[in-house]
Amino acid sequence: MTQQERLDDLKLKLAQFADRVDQLDPAETDVKEIDQLIQMLDDLEEKMN
Numbered sequence: 053m054t055q056q057e058r059l060d061d062l063k064l065k066l067a068q069f070a071d072r073v074d075q076l077d078p079a080e081t082d083v084k085e086i087d088q089l090i091q092m093l094d095d096l097e098e099k100m101n
Contacts, residue, residue, distance in 0.1 A: 058099070061099070062096065062099055062100065065092070065095070065096050065099070066096060068092075069089070069092050069093070069096065072089065072092070073089065
C-alpha cells in the first residue's frame, strides 16, 4: 500500500469515527458503544504507526 493509499484509508476511518460519534445520543450511549469507539481509535492509532 502506498503512502497516499494509507493516508486515504486513515482519512476514511477517521470520517467514519466522526460520523459515529455524531450519531450518539449521550443519554442512551452504553459502555459497549464507548468500548467500540475506543477500539476504533486504537485501530486508527495502530494503522498510523
